[in-house]
Every structure is written in structure tokens, then in C-alpha cells.
Amino acid sequence: MSEFEEVSAAQVKRRVFLSGLAATTAASLLSAVPGVGQQEKSSTRSAASSNDPFETTDKERIDDLVTANHILFQQGVVDGFGHLSVRSVTKPTHFFMSWNKAPALVTKDDMLEFDQDSTPLNANGRLPYGERFIHGEIYRARPDVQAVVHSHSPAVVPFGVTGVALRPIMHLAGFLPQYVPVFDIRNVAGENNRITVNTNAEGAALAKVLGNSPVVLMRGHGDAVVGPSVKHAVYRAIYTQVNAQIQLQALPLGQITFLNSMEGANVDVSNESGGGHKAWEIWKAEAMANSARLAPYMKG
């Protein structure tokens, strides 16, 4: 039996992820794994930027963030609403995110820079998302997080409004904790709240419920999914949705055997190596084809 180097590389990545080290440190660690650099070089099929598990420059991060917007639209995780961000490499308290636009229509020229309080620095009159505080407060609370997806992924909503917890039912969602936490804004803003997260205080309360989890559900609203790269966050947002849909279908059948925490952690190492790299390739192709189809009908 042969294990191949991807496991070793992925294990490093996972340790980095779990320990909350910064991306640049991760890149250093990875380059030290025997055979990894060599193997990636020897692949004749994948460009370097895709094989790179972490987006290492702000330009790379923003490029991936634009693609991620289009992927999550094409995959049905976001629709006309929802938003994604990435932490700045050069100024790690800051993050990048589009102004208030439908994700499918976002280009790199739409990206704004936000400071540690989620204040946009270069809006020039463009309206930011009202819920930018989700992103800013998660980055503040979780140094390991490099990217955040906020969506209203329909399949997850039932788990935020009933007593039934979203749990890992299949291996591609091995990253899910045993019980995905649920944030209820009523606990912060009372009965007369606005559902959405519109202040730093509300964002901080959400980040507190998220804790060390990669996903937090938001009651009557959707979820926030985080990762050590844009690619990881996209992978997790998609398979959180897939897992939720399967769990909804399995629940009427009776008691479910979920992945235990060891199984989830073990399998996630290989699933997410490179941020679900091979899946990203096809998701990106699908998203680009979709964008090209829509391009003649998009304004601005």
C-alpha cells in the first residue's frame, strides 16, 4: 500500500488550520514537506496557482474571491443575496469584499477594502453590504480564518429554526462539528430585532457562537462558513449545503449514524487538500461558462 504525499501535505495544512497559524506560515511549512513541491511541479495538469493551498498575495485572494462569488451562485449557495470576503495578506486586520451587489455580477473592480471595524475604506459612494460586520468580527475573533461566506443556502435553514442539529452525515462534510452551533439574534437584540447582523456588537456575538467551528447557522436566516482560504470556504459552503440536503432526506427514515469526530477529522484531511482543489477546477469551469452566458445581459 502506498499513501502518497498528498496526505502528508494535507496533514500539515490541517494542523495549520486547526492551530490557527497564518497562511504565510502554512506556506513555509508546506514547502518543507518532502516531495510536495516536487510533486506539484511534476503535475502536467494543474497550474501553480490552483495547486497552491492558500492564496498567498492579495491579488490572488481577490481573484479567487471573484471566482468564488460566481461559483457559489452557479452552485445555488447564494442567489441574488449573500456575500463573501477574504482577509488581507498585507494588512491582516483588514478584509476585501464586494460592495452591495449580486454575487453573480461581482468583478474585481467591485472589491472594497474594510478595516478592523468593517468600515469600507474605498467605497466612493458605493453601498457596502449591511451585514459586513459578520465578516469583520469573525476575522477579529478567529486569526486562523482567511475567508468567510455568508449565504441563505436553503437546505440549511430548517436546521436553524428547529431543534434538529445539522450534523456530519457524509464524508465530504467531514469538516462539520458533531453539532453545528446556531446563532439566534434574539439572544442579542431581543424580540424586536432585524434578523440580520448590522452592528459590530451583533457580529461579535455571532463570532462567539461560531467559536472554533467552521460553520455557524443563523436562525431564520442562513449561515456563515469560514476557512483557511477562499477555496476552503467555498468547498465547505457547498458541502454544508449538500450535507444539509441529505440529512433532510434521511431524517424521516429514522435514527441516523453520523460520522464520529475522528472519522470527520480523518477524512477531511484528504477531502480538503488544496481547498478541495480538483472540485474547485470543475466548479470554476462551470462558473465561467455561466458567467459567459450571462455576460451579454449584465449591466455595468
Next chain:
Amino acid sequence: MSEFEEVSAAQVKRRVFLSGLAATTAASLLSAVPGVGQQEKSSTRSAASSNDPFETTDKERIDDLVTANHILFQQGVVDGFGHLSVRSVTKPTHFFMSWNKAPALVTKDDMLEFDQDSTPLNANGRLPYGERFIHGEIYRARPDVQAVVHSHSPAVVPFGVTGVALRPIMHLAGFLPQYVPVFDIRNVAGENNRITVNTNAEGAALAKVLGNSPVVLMRGHGDAVVGPSVKHAVYRAIYTQVNAQIQLQALPLGQITFLNSMEGANVDVSNESGGGHKAWEIWKAEAMANSARLAPYMKG
């Protein structure tokens, strides 16, 4: 923390909506909100007509109505059946609606003008929808309503034929009342009825059950969704469907925490500002791409 002006603008729009003021009055009020006109002007991404929360001329309304037909087909709210209308600005007791054609195929040349009794004025032998009375009688009963969508949106049908009420389960459907009313034509036309609404009297009975709600379900049939603009009605028709689908999936999980009425009202202010403007942009692009795909195969 910064709230931005969109909330103030949206609050005005909502007050206008709730109080049933005419669109032109709304436009005046909006222009009086400090910073709103300026902000919309300074946006480099959106054309004026899309930012405008209400369609202010009959031409604009008919243009949006054509687009709305194509959007709701592309989104699966209507199929070969279903119909949409808009109130006339110049003659507010009248309304515009296509003759009896599949929504996907409707162009502006297909639009007929109907009087206050739902009689077509310029049919020239073209058959009107048999259920035009849904529209005429809602416009008569609800001066605040500028647009009406009637569809057989599959996900809503179960809530019209069982004792289970459609309720707001997620924030994008914050416009829904706590319990969406259900119209049963048996109460008007007896057991030997035609299900459909084919007379002014039946339309008036439907409008009475609608009351002040944005949505009324029709038993064994579908629903009618109304709004202060075509864009609002489209937004609501789509998220009524999304909400229904999610509620169907959540019901087997046990007791559901729905949005309370304050949450719904609060969140709806921002969701629907400009008629769900940013969502409309992508829905329109999708619909136009779809229409272009089908155009070579459409007759007439």
C-alpha cells in the same frame, strides 16, 4: 458603526407602501431623504431606472412587466400558465396585462389595457386571460398595490389544501404575514365551482380574503402576490416560493420558530429596498439569456 442611508430610504419606501400612497408621492418623499439622491447618483454600477424603487411611467411599468414575465418563467414561479399585471400611472383605475399567452413568450406588443371592470380595451380579437378579474378586483380594493402576480407556484399549493399555514421561516420572506390567508372559492361559488376566478364577484371575494396581506393562497390552485411595484411583486413571488419550499422541508423536523412580526417587518425594509434591486439585476440577466436561447424557436 455606520448605518448608511439605505435604511432611511427604505423606511420611507416602506411607510409609503404600508400607507398605500401612490408611487409618485413616494418618489417625492424619497428625494427628500438626505443623501439618497446623491448616493444613487454616485453609484457607478446601476442605471437610474433600476435604482428607482417604483416604475414611474407606464412605459417603464410595461417594460418591467415584460421582464417580470420572463423572470418568473425562468425562476419556475410560472410555467406555461400564470399572469402578471401592473396598474396604469396615467389612469390608476386601469391596468396592463398580456393577452392569453405563455409568460415566457410575452412582449410589450402583447400588452392589453384593462378598465376597472377588467374589460380589455384594445384586444383586437386577442383572447384575454380568463382570470383577469383577480387583477382588476385587487387593484380596486387595494390602492397601494401597483402590481399583481398570479401563479401556480408548486411549493405553495400544499399550504392551500391542508390545515398548515404558510408562515415566514426566513428573513428574505420577511414580507409574509404571520399566517398567509387562504381563499377557497367554494365559499363563494359552492361545491360546483370552476376553481378559477372568472368573474368580478369572485375577484372581489379573493381581494377580500387578501385583505392587507401581500400574498393570498388559492385552494387547489396557487396564489396571488402583490406589491408597490412590479419589482416588489416579482421579489415577493420568488421568495414566497422559496419560503414555501423551505417550510415544506422543515415541517417533518418538528416545531418551527418562525420570524415574529417585528422581525419580518424590520428585515423586510432592507431586503426589498428598490424592489430587491440587486436580485432583480441578476434575475433579469438570467431571464434575458433564457429568452435569447429560446428566441429562434418562438413563433410570432
Next chain:
Amino acid sequence: MSEFEEVSAAQVKRRVFLSGLAATTAASLLSAVPGVGQQEKSSTRSAASSNDPFETTDKERIDDLVTANHILFQQGVVDGFGHLSVRSVTKPTHFFMSWNKAPALVTKDDMLEFDQDSTPLNANGRLPYGERFIHGEIYRARPDVQAVVHSHSPAVVPFGVTGVALRPIMHLAGFLPQYVPVFDIRNVAGENNRITVNTNAEGAALAKVLGNSPVVLMRGHGDAVVGPSVKHAVYRAIYTQVNAQIQLQALPLGQITFLNSMEGANVDVSNESGGGHKAWEIWKAEAMANSARLAPYMKG
């Protein structure tokens, strides 16, 4: 209130359908309805052949049958399997149907003529569908039937294998009887049967269970849907599927109020006038666009 002539015309059509008169007689009756011919002529939007409620020549029937194959594939009623036929006008004991080919790939050159015993007359070595006896025996038993669709429409299968009857839940399926009959081939061929209908005797047994219904379910298999024209059969096959899907979603919610038989009959008059004419137009456009997309990759 104005009723318009379409109702009168449709009522004639329905009487023809219910009384089992031949299509040619129906055409005569229709031409006698005051205003119908005139109205159809005055429509600037629809070609004559589409307005015609029945396909009046074998050429028209075969043209519609080819389109119907493509429509039902595009609508998900058939996939690689399933088949459709139309009765011959010139030789009413005979019928036309493709040889054993995937419906999406069928052209008019693939159409075979079958005699009253379902024997192909012009196969020239081309394999007929093994289940052609479904069609032949229904035409024998039901002189009013001009077209037959056999499919494995996934949403109907649950109603053939459980004690739960498929019932009319929404008006577009007003043609459905109060309880759709279910054919179980075990009653004819015993436990060691082949599920499929492969003999005249099995076909006759199926036709007997069909009775006067427009639809019969086949246990562990699918259904057969009939109509007074290809267009009607297509309309019914599609809305049988839609109705089944909605009923599946409504069943967990508790007791359902179905259409009563008067409601179903009344609403069906207008739904199906001209074989669901306006829906056919958009279904045909969708199917043609789909066929054009696939054409470069089809063999033969």
C-alpha cells in the same frame, strides 16, 4: 362579466372527449361554434396548426408526435426510456410510434406504423418497443383516445407501489379522476412476471384497468396517459407529474382537500382548450432549443 368564446369551444371539445367521438367529428362540431373560427383567425400570434385542437391529418399527427417526444424528454417525463404514439386518422385501427429509440432522438423518419395487434408494418429490421401492446390495446378499448404516452415519470411511481392514491390536488390536473387506478401486472401474469407489458393480453388487461380514465398507474413501473390529441396527452403527462410531485410534498402535512369531481371537470375545460395550447407553444420552444443544443452530438 364576459365569458368569451373559448369556453364554448372548449366545452364542445370536452363533450367530444367525454363522448368518445372521433377527432374529425370534433373538428366539425368546433367549426359550428359561433365566433370560434373567427377568433382563431383574428389572432395575430398563433399559427393555424397550433390553434387547431386536434391534429387532423396523419402528417400533422406525426409532426406533433415528434415534437411531443422532445417535449416530454425536456420536461423530465421521459428519459432514455418511455414512448408515445398517435392513432392514424386514415386507418383508425392503426397507430404510429417510433422504433425502439430514446425519445429525445426520435425524428419523423423513425416512425413505424402498427396494426390493430401492435405488429409493426414497416420496421425494415428496426426493433420496435417491447411494450407497444400498451398502445395497441388502449386504442382498441378506447375509441376516443387519439394519443398515448407511456413513461416512468419518477413522481408517479410512489403512488403505484403504496396504498396512497394519486388524486387531483391542483386545478391544472383537473383531468385526473378522484382516484387514479393502478394496474398490477401480478394480477395478470402472476408473481413471476416481467413487470413490463409485452403481450396483447397484458395490454388488454392494462386497458381494462384504465377504463374511462385519462391516466393509469403501473405498479413498480410508471404510467400510461391518454388524450384526444397528442397535445392533450402531453399536457396530461406533464401535469400528472406536477400533481404527483405536489401531492408527495403535501402528504406529510396532514389531511388534504382535493378537487372534487365537479371542480376538476369544470376547470379542465379551460385548461386543456386546444390541448393546453399556450403551454404547448413554450414547451415546444424549450424542446426545440434543447434539440438544437444536442443535435451536433446525436448519431444517425
Next chain:
Amino acid sequence: MSEFEEVSAAQVKRRVFLSGLAATTAASLLSAVPGVGQQEKSSTRSAASSNDPFETTDKERIDDLVTANHILFQQGVVDGFGHLSVRSVTKPTHFFMSWNKAPALVTKDDMLEFDQDSTPLNANGRLPYGERFIHGEIYRARPDVQAVVHSHSPAVVPFGVTGVALRPIMHLAGFLPQYVPVFDIRNVAGENNRITVNTNAEGAALAKVLGNSPVVLMRGHGDAVVGPSVKHAVYRAIYTQVNAQIQLQALPLGQITFLNSMEGANVDVSNESGGGHKAWEIWKAEAMANSARLAPYMKG
């Protein structure tokens, strides 16, 4: 009544399949069925290679395997993950499979040859799938198997994690056994396992649970589907998914009458003749159209 030769031919094929004879033997047997060769020759619609029930050369097998990758992606059986293989004709202990790539992107240049221990012989630095042992060990245990599909087909997952067995609910899945076996890797690797099958020992344990079945579910993971040709394995993977989806929808309705084992075996003879030949034709056209759409956006 006429039975036509396809049944005889298919019966031979099935006997071959059930008895585990090699493909070349099957081809000999088939050529001995009176009328089969003649009939296939006389078809004006199908090329020889498609009519051929088994891929008889390694080139044919690899060509079909590439197509199969694209078909199963287009049909939603695989997404960015999942993998397919075919046994070598020339060296029957070996098999062919892509390196670790998303199925939609696979070309024949990506195919690696694996030996009887699932060691790649011509990887040249390209990473093999970590779960190649699923394939190698099934080929070792099941000489009749010529092709293996491993997927995470979402509809099957619930049957692997609950006490509810996947069973044949409709005739197109007549190949399914009365109760599809479920492999739980905990029984082999304990609680601290990796879910995935990453060693020869784990693959052998999976093959043992598969036994003589065409399908084995994998708890919290997906399934493995096998067949006497690539076409058969594709057919079965698709209808395993269809059957699972229908069963999920039927379960809340109460007790289900499944196909009995005689029905399943009988109907499967005609369904799968030529590996579901006519369905393969349209699946292939769909897949090629999809690949052409994505091609401009694929790397490498």
C-alpha cells in the same frame, strides 16, 4: 404476439453476466443467437460500437470510460469527486482509471494503468485516487465485473446511514438485489477510521460485503456499482440513484410493494440489453454537449 430477438440476445448477455464469463466469451455466445447479428447490422440508426454489448478492446473500453466520466457528471451521480474504472481486456488482472482529477475533466490521456494491487504503472508523477483499492479489490474478487463506478450519489447516502435498506422500487432498477448490502468501514478499521477505502485490506473487505451484488452502499460515504461493461455500470449507477430518490419519496407514504426477485431479474434482461444502449446514446449526447460548453473554461 411477437417477442423479437432482443430478448434472446439479452438473455444470453444476462446469463453471461450472472455466470461471470469473460466478455470475449459473451461476444461469441451472442454471435450464435439467430438473428441478432443480422438485426444489429440492419439497423440504420446505430453504429456498431454502440450496439456491441461489451467493449471488446482496451481502446473501446477507455473511450467508453472517458464518456462515462462525463455522463455521470452530467447526470449528477458524480460531482467534483468520484471515480470510474474498467478492467483491461489484454491483461485482465489490470484496470484503467484516471489519475486524481474531477470526472468532468477527464480525457483519455489521463488514464493510468493499475496492476492487481492497485499500484499505478504509468503515473509519471500524477497523483492516483486515494481510493483506487475499491476498484482493484473488486476486480480481484469478481471476475465477472468489467467496470466499477464509485460515487457519492446523494440520494443513496440515507440508505447507508439508517436501518432502511435500498430496495428495487421500479423496473429500471430491476438489477438491484432485494436488499442492497451496506459496508461499514468501522467493522474493518474501528471507530478511528478514515471513512474512505485506502488500502488493499479495506478494499477486500468492501468487495466481500458486495458479494454477488451489482451495488454496495458505503456508510457515510456513497456506493460502488459494478457491471459487465462500462455501459452497464453507468446504467446501474444512474438508476440506483433514480431508485433511491423515488424510494425516499415513497417511504413517508407507508408500506411499499417492491419488485420481487423474479420481477427484477426478468425485467432487467430487456432494460440492460446492450448496457441500456438507447439510454447511453442520449446520455452521451447530453454529456458531449455539456463538455463542449465547459471546454473553453477547462485547464490543461
